[in-house]
Amino acid sequence: MTFIANFGLTDMPLYFAYKRTSTSETEFQGTFHAHQGVEILIVHEGKGTLIIDQRSYELQPGLVCVFQPYQLHHIQVELSENTPFIRTIIHYEPARYESFLDQWPALQGFFKHIHKGKLPAHIWHEAELAPLSFLLRDLDERLPGLSKDQYMEESSLFIVSFFRAFKQLWDKQHKGAAGKQELRKPHQAERILEWLEGHYKEPLRLELMSKDLHLSTYHLSHLFRECTGSSISDYLTAKRMQQAVLLLLSTDKAVSLIAEEVGVVSTSYFCKVFKDYFGLPPYRYRKQWRDRNLLEG
Numbered sequence: 001m002t003f004i005a006n007f008g009l010t011d012m013p014l015y016f017a018y019k020r021t022s023t024s025e026t027e028f029q030g031t032f033h034a035h036q037g038v039e040i041l042i043v044h045e046g047k048g049t050l051i052i053d054q055r056s057y058e059l060q061p062g063l064v065c066v067f068q069p070y071q072l073h074h075i076q077v078e079l080s081e082n083t084p085f086i087r088t089i090i091h092y093e094p095a096r097y098e099s100f101l102d103q104w105p106a107l108q109g110f111f112k113h114i115h116k117g118k119l120p121a122h123i124w125h126e127a128e129l130a131p132l133s134f135l136l137r138d139l140d141e142r143l144p145g146l147s148k149d150q151y152m153e154e155s156s157l158f159i160v161s162f163f164r165a166f167k168q169l170w171d172k173q174h175k176g177a178a179g180k181q182e183l184r185k186p187h188q189a190e191r192i193l194e195w196l197e198g199h200y201k202e203p204l205r206l207e208l209m210s211k212d213l214h215l216s217t218y219h220l221s222h223l224f225r226e227c228t229g230s231s232i233s234d235y236l237t238a239k240r241m242q243q244a245v246l247l248l249l250s251t252d253k254a255v256s257l258i259a260e261e262v263g264v265v266s267t268s269y270f271c272k273v274f275k276d277y278f279g280l281p282p283y284r285y286r287k288q289w290r291d292r293n294l295l296e297g
Contacts, residue, residue, distance in 0.1 A: 001189045003154075009037050010230035010238050013096035014155040017089040018046055018140035018176050023081050030076045036189065036228045037093040038115045041065040042054075042129065042136075045086040048077035050123065053290075057123050064126045064169075068115055069094075070187035070227065071122075088136055090162065095161045095193045096242060107160070110167045118182040120174050125173060131165040148280045149285070153240060153249075188213075189227035192220060196232070201237050201263040204232070241277045 006253050008067045024026035026199070030048075043063040050057045050065065052073040057063070063227060067073050077085045092117040101108035115121075129220065139158050146154055186194070191213055199209075240262040247258045259270035275284045 001166070009091070009093040010228060010235045012151065012155075013037075013093040013238075013242070014141060014159065015089065015091040016143065016155075016158075017087075019031055019088055020137055021084050022077070022079060022085045024079055026086055029076060030074055032119075033074070034070045034072045035067075035091075037069055037091055039065075039067040040090040041130070042088040042090075042126075043086075043089065044075055045084055047083050048075065048085070050075050062125050062127060062129065063123060065123045067122070068116060068119070068184070069190050090136075091272050092155075092159065093193070095155065095197045096239065097156060098197070099243075100156050101162060101163070104160075107163055107167060110170070111163050114163075116183055116186070118184045119184075124173055126169060126173065128169075131168060132162070135162055135165060149245060152245060156246075163234055187216065187227070188223055193231070193235075195231070196236055196239065200243070201261065203263065203265070204236055206232070209229075218275060236263075237273060238277075241274060244270070244274060244282070245278065247288055248282055258282070 014218065035206075041064070043059060043065070044061045045061055048059040050059050050063070050073070052065070052067070059075065079085060084284060094111070098108065098111065101111050122271070135158065139154070142154060143151070155226065192209070195209055195213060206220060210217045210220055215223070220234060224235070228235065230238075244258055244262045247253060247261060248255075251258075253261075256267045259265075259267045262270075262272070263271040271281050274285070278285055280288065
């Protein structure tokens, strides 16, 4: 069976599972599938076979796998109490984090290459995972106590830190690959996400998107929901709220100006949507965050 799996990356653009363990087929069933976003899989224990790009690889501890958006892959594992499948999963929507790396051009270039480039290898064996282990363990310990808004902040910081460490491992593993970077052909859903990233500050106009991407408005909406599990308008709202909370906490801009900057014309509507997402109106959210920081500082 082959299908596009939906992992709910619209509201929570980072899905993280640390040392997830499966010992029976009821806990893990391998299927050929593809999905939105990038998945980085780190194998800690396991026996079996992984198939990607019509090539098969032996599943073993220390395997690092990078699955690009909508790239078909399959994992078949031998499961028992004595041979568990233990893995860490970092699965994220790149369009939601790219702007956080603006201050570090080299790191941002690597981040883009991982999801847009023709990679020299999608799978390799990494003997030294220590540079990543602390970051993964730390996030796993922090996640249970985080509210939704704190999760957005922590996940963004994690992505920056993780890719800084991951780049060092990548550069060591793929010496000589720099300078030969080519772009792969993007999936149509990725083109829609990229278009939304460039136009989220404007009112949504499906006719303009249809013209720019050469797809009918019906096909745009149907394809996007099939590939992401979300409507275009819901994704756009989530993107705007993510950007709004960043501006709210990192600047002194008025709420009305922030609403305008993220593409919401009505300030009252912006406040309502923000409260639906984060539980507080924006001005109270900012005050609570600053008061908490003063106490902690």
